[in-house]
Amino acid sequence: MKRVNIHRWKLKEAIQKYSKGIALVTLLGGSAWAQSGDTGVTAEVTYTFQTVNYAGDTFTQLLGINNSGTIAGYHGSGATGHPNKGFVLTLPNTFTAENFPASTQTQVIGINNAGVTAGFYIDSHNVNHGFTKFQNNYTRVDYAGTTFNQLLGLNNEHQAAGFYNDSAQNSHAYIYEENGGVFAAYTIPSATSATAAGINDTGEICGFYAKGGVTYGFLLNFGTLVTLNYPAATSTMALGLNNVGQVVGTYTDSSGLIHGFVYKGGSYQSVDDPSGVGATLINGINDNGVIVGFYGPCASGGTTCDGFVGTP
Template identity: 35%
Template structure:
């Protein structure tokens, strides 16, 4: 595989805070399938679903970050030596994703055509974005920055993410046709964007002046705050499919994470059975949801939730 470089010059932005980037990947993987009532509506009406646990044998932990319409899944794992790798799971086959020369590689999303985006870190400590397409890596970096995260990609190749400037300020952006456009939620002290769908709808989160986190939707130039009723705090929205269904994470009063699905104006809680913490990271057109959870022993696993 070869590595190309793409940079962009001038752009002004404001705000940001990275969501947790959890290191992980695989060489072999065990799938444990449980029929479960894993998705519970706010009204307590339950929906049957199939929960698939994803674990990398010998790994410290596993995380599933993104899923496309074909059901291809990308994510990461931490191996027993402490190295972080990316993975692609496609048609039951796992492929390791490592950017050549990188200290670690973290895939975040996969497009319908199979293009994979993410980030990698080099030996000098700088963090770069990457696009993997047709077996070729392209580095994506904004001129004057040493830290960039690519968080979401749609079928048109539009990418959303964040970068850190020379003063250590973080800014959210939309990268379209080679140009970086700033994304700033008015009145927020920080704006973070995580995913974009074919219509150009963007989801993420922001911090208000009190330091509280809220989910956000940016659609046709309009920002909408998304707060899940009953949650101590809505951590953020992390995935959106073509129909506009949104997945994300809330935090309860004990500080534990819970996934949620927002569809047709209704919130559904996503909790992996027996887990103390569940994060919902992405959703595809078939409403398949991927993410990660922490079990009662403190171990982290990836999961696929499908109907």
């Protein structure tokens, strides 16, 4: 679903932070598991949409936004073999390249209020690694003993959400504590895979998991697991959240069309960019309720897409 220019950073050796401690949290069944987030659909907020594209490329994804409106993302051609490059964007069109040193591809996904970013890159051996970056310093982030890692979001408390793949290519969710390099791994009962996609400042985690051949979103709220399943959807993914109770993501309807959603307190609002109805994905939201994402054929595996900002 997510894929992965050149100056502005000083080349500096990245430091790999190996796990100093693994905390395994198993989310048990019972009332916590039974609580569901698919209680209703609302249509409360009207958004003003702005399309954003990196000049000269056909593929732009906006993936994270902080409270200052600075945006993380990446651009490319969408074509096989064409490397995708990360950026940080100040609207309307000031793109600053952000690429892990010596990487072949970089995707910047999360950005916090201090300008710290997180994402993943692909090295010359085609291996995926997570990373964080503050000012000019990059840090490689890999769960010990694994060869595929991606960080998908971060908060203002030095924590990042992500996952690793095992040898069977099943995903395992984790939270990375930047102070100390500690990972906390999370499992969901009966799920074949799970991905942590976002974490807010109070430690609420959103993401998605596969169970019985169906993909569900989730919100882990202080020990209670809320399953997010957009009404009548065939697939739901929670991809980002803020500090005021809103979760964003994407769902697939019974016709196979892809829509964005905003969730809060048990209710959903379906959100499509007017230029991308049925092919919209929302990946990030800040505390002001501004959303970012992308629309177009790439939402369902195509090679072109446009980034967007939605302002309430």
